[in-house]
Amino acid sequence: MGLETLRAEIQRDFARINHPPANWPIGVTGPDGRKALDVLVVGGGQFGQTAAFALIRDGVRNIRIVDKAPAGREGPWATTARMPTLRSPKHLAGPDLGIPSLTFRAWYEARHGAAGWDALYKIDRLDWVAYLLWLREVTGIAVENGTAALDIRPEAGLLRVTLQKAGEAPETVFARQLVLASGRNGYGGPALPAFPSLATRTTPAGRLFHTDDAIDFERLRGGRVAILGAGASAFDNAASALEAGASATMFSRRPHLPQVNLTKAMGFSGFLRGFSLLDDAMRWDMLTRLIDEAAPPPHESVLRCERQAGFELRLGVGWQDVQADEGGVTIVTDGGPERYDAVIFATGFTLDLARQPLLAAVQDAALLWRDKVPEAQARRYPDLARHPYLQRGYALADATGRCPDIGRIRLFGSAAAVSYGILAGDIPLLSTGAIHLSQAITDALFLEEAKLHRDAVFAFEEPELKPTPYFVAREHREKRGPHEEPLPADNAQPASLEILGASSRP
Numbered sequence: 001m002g003l004e005t006l007r008a009e010i011q012r013d014f015a016r017i018n019h020p021p022a023n024w025p026i027g028v029t030g031p032d033g034r035k036a037l038d039v040l041v042v043g044g045g046q047f048g049q050t051a052a053f054a055l056i057r058d059g060v061r062n063i064r065i066v067d068k069a070p071a072g073r074e075g076p077w078a079t080t081a082r083m084p085t086l087r088s089p090k091h092l093a094g095p096d097l098g099i100p101s102l103t104f105r106a107w108y109e110a111r112h113g114a115a116g117w118d119a120l121y122k123i124d125r126l127d128w129v130a131y132l133l134w135l136r137e138v139t140g141i142a143v144e145n146g147t148a149a150l151d152i153r154p155e156a157g158l159l160r161v162t163l164q165k166a167g168e169a170p171e172t173v174f175a176r177q178l179v180l181a182s183g184r185n186g187y188g189g190p191a192l193p194a195f196p197s198l199a200t201r202t203t204p205a206g207r208l209f210h211t212d213d214a215i216d217f218e219r220l221r222g223g224r225v226a227i228l229g230a231g232a233s234a235f236d237n238a239a240s241a242l243e244a245g246a247s248a249t250m251f252s253r254r255p256h257l258p259q260v261n262l263t264k265a266m267g268f269s270g271f272l273r274g275f276s277l278l279d280d281a282m283r284w285d286m287l288t289r290l291i292d293e294a295a296p297p298p299h300e301s302v303l304r305c306e307r308q309a310g311f312e313l314r315l316g317v318g319w320q321d322v323q324a325d326e327g328g329v330t331i332v333t334d335g336g337p338e339r340y341d342a343v344i345f346a347t348g349f350t351l352d353l354a355r356q357p358l359l360a361a362v363q364d365a366a367l368l369w370r371d372k373v374p375e376a377q378a379r380r381y382p383d384l385a386r387h388p389y390l391q392r393g394y395a396l397a398d399a400t401g402r403c404p405d406i407g408r409i410r411l412f413g414s415a416a417a418v419s420y421g422i423l424a425g426d427i428p429l430l431s432t433g434a435i436h437l438s439q440a441i442t443d444a445l446f447l448e449e450a451k452l453h454r455d456a457v458f459a460f461e462e463p464e465l466k467p468t469p470y471f472v473a474r475e476h477r478e479k480r481g482p483h484e485e486p487l488p489a490d491n492a493q494p495a496s497l498e499i500l501g502a503s504s505r506p
Contacts, residue, residue, distance in 0.1 A: 003134075006110040010101045010138055017099075020140070023061040025445045026452050030174030031156050037173060038445060040161055041065040042358070043181035044143035045075030046132055047413050050095045050430045051179050052141050054438035057097060060445065064173070065141065066163060068148035075183055077129045080212050082236040085122035086427065087298050094430030095135055102139070107131050122300075152178060153361035154405035176448070177441050179394075179410050180358070184349050185212055187415040191350040191383075193228070195321045203324040210345045211237050217244035220342055224249070226331055228319055229346030230257055231294070235301035237344050238311065247310035249340070251333070253318040257302075258294040263422050272432045275421035276392070280372050287418050288381055351415055352386050365403035366396050369418050390419035393440020408444075412437055 001009075014020075030036040038060050041048045044067030052065050067074045096102035108127070109117045136143060150170065151162040158174045165171070190210040192198055198208075209215050211233045217240050225241045227234050230252035238248040266272070275283065305311045321332040322343055329343045353363040370378040370385035378385035391397050394410040412433065416423070423433045446453065465471045 001110050003107075003110045006101060006106060007138060009106075010099075013099055013101050020056050020061065021059040024059045025062065026449050027062060028158070028176065028448075030158055031160075032172065032174065034174075035062070036158050037064055037175040038062040039177045039179060039441060040149075040159070040173065040175035041179045041181060042149045042161075043067055043074070043179075043183065043413075044069075044145065045181065045183060046095055046427065046430060047183070047434075048074075048179065048181035049132065049136055049141055049143065050097070050434040051181055051412055051437055053095070053097055053139055054434040055441065056139075056141075058438045058442045060438070060442060064144065066144045066147040066149060069145065071143070071145045072129055072133055074143070074145075076212075077125055077132075079214070081125055082211075082240045083125060083232070083298075083301060084304075085124055085300070086128055087232065088123070088427045090117075090120055090123050092428035094427040095132065097431050097434065102135060104128070104131050107134060149358055151361065152358055152409065154403060154408070157405060159405065159408050175408075177408050177410065177444065179412050179437065179441075180415075181412045184414045187411065187413070188350040188352040188355045188386075190345070191347045192345055193319065193347060195319070197321050197323050204326050206342070207324040207329050208322065208343050208345070210347070212349070215240070215344070217241055217246070221245035223247075223341030224339075225342050225344060226251065226329070226338070226340040227344045227346050229348075230254065230297065230313065230315070231346060231348070232297045232301055233348075234344075234346030235297045235305055237346060239301065239304040239308065241344070242305060242308035242311055246341075247312075248305070248308075249312045249314060250305075251314050251317050251319060253316065254294075255316045257315070258296040260293070261295040262290055262293055263295065266422050267428065269432065271421070272423050272429060273436070275423060276390075276419055283418065283421070284369070284373050284377065284384075286421070287384060288377070291381065291384065349414070350383055350386075351417075353388060353415075359409075362396070362403060362406045362409065365398055365400045365406050367399035371399060384418055387418040388415055390416055393437055393444070394420065395440070410437065410441070 025038045027038060028036050039055055039062075041052050041063060044065050048065055048067065052063060055061075055063055072078055091105070093103045093105075096104075100106060104123060105117060108120065108123075108131075112120075135141075144165070147163055147165045149161055150164050153160050155174070158176055159178050161173050161175060161178065163171045163173060190212045192210065197203075206219065215237070220241055221244050223246045225238075225246045225248045227238050227241075227248060227250045230250055234250055238250050241248045266275075275286075278286075305313075318334045319331055320334065323330045323332070324343070328339055328341050331338045331340060331343065353359050353366055353368075356363070359366075367389040368385065369387045369389050372389055373385065388411060389397055390411065391407060394412050394416050395407045396409045396411065398404055398406045420433075423429050423436070461474060463471060463474075
């Protein structure tokens with residue numbers, strides 16, 4: 001079965017489930033006189049794309065999705081991710097929202113056959129990029145690439161957002177809800193050690209890198225590269241340097257590598273959906289335990305390095321500073337200075353809304369986890385303490401009592417980690433997370449319009465009995481006024497709620 005045959009199967013599936021459903025929100029007019037967006041999604045990678053698909057599946061179609069990157073460059077997959085394959089098992093689905101013909105397996109089998117799927121170990125990273133672009137196209141998700149969101153601020157019971165498309169004048173749009181799906185580095189940025197030299201002077205180009213940087217590994221050929229950190233990305237970057245012909249020495253303060261990924265025990269539906277319902281103390285306890293234990297690097301990444309000459313892992317060795325010059329980098333380790341040609345910091349990302357210019361107008365009003373845990377705990381885990389304390393549907397909460405519309409902003413991604421646990425994580429959790437997000441947004445939109453929808457229900461006219469002798473025109477029917485008692489039921493029996501199930505009966 002080729003992709004065209006699969007496309008026909010998808011269209012049949014869509015017809016069977018009535019996709020896409022009609023748009024139901026009535027909507028509001030913004031201060032500019034135009035209809036406001038019901039939802040603006042900032043970020044068109046796998047999280048933003050899946051969020052948009054879930055909203056459309058729920059009948060919310062007045063949306064826009066923007067991403068500052070070119071098509072295919074959203075997220076890390078074709079840029080800074082340096083592993084050959086995804087880490088997730090191939091069978092775990094996510095962006096398909098449970099529709100079998102939209103799964104990666106369906107796409108892969110259409111291209112390579114069932115035998116190709118059976119032979120596949122894990123998903124090639126660039127195949128995942130191609131799949132996401134295909135999925136976007138067949139589901140009709142329109143991402144406006146090359147468009148950045150510059151500023152978000154509450155105004156007139158909405159969110160005013162400034163968008164900037166390359167080469168064009170800034171555009172102002174109003175939205176009732178905003179989903180910020182900007183990836184791991186979109187809520188603060190790369191984390192760097194608090195070394196004295198990094199804070200006091202500019203370093204020469206081509207000597208110090210973070211794993212989130214664009215790195216030309218060919219320029220490191222024949223050189224000596226040091227990597228700080230021993231997680232998954234550290235091994236992936238070490239392997240990239242080794243395969244380019246450099247040596248790679250990895251350093252970690254830990255006496256041994258983490259051995260067990262505790263998050264794998266959390267991947268069942270009860271845990272995914274229930275974590276955010278736990279009390280603050282239990283959520284904080286679990287997340288800090290995960291931080292303390294850490295997750296091991298995938299064994300494939302470790303073996304990829306071990307197969308290369310020139311690889312060394314040095315455990316129990318910390319760094320105190322790095323000093324870069326035109327000729328290389330001096331690392332001040334616990335055991336003394338060492339000289340390398342380049343350094344890669346595999347130190348992850350920091351989460352700090354204060355470092356996200358997009359949220360500058362609301363960052364001071366956002367409730368954070370440091371506002372909810374004991375001060376000693378906040379000092380011990382400062383990065384976790386900076387995480388926003390999110391409400392249902394990944395919504396920011398107002399800590400000041402003066403910015404209620406901050407709850408219209410929803411952080412769908414790594415910023416939700418403390419509030420939502422691994423439901424803020426990666427591919428296997430996309431479906432559950434996006435469905436939860438969409439349900440919360442649709443609830444909010446409906447409640448804002450509840451009186452209008454009530455009036456529409458009472459004004460609804462589809463006369464079921466018109467083909468029968470018992471039809472009565474609307475103007476001749478008995479009506480209940482807005483403040484009258486209910487009309488009596490037949491034979492003075494108590495009114496029945498059976499009518500609510502009438503549409504489902506033959």
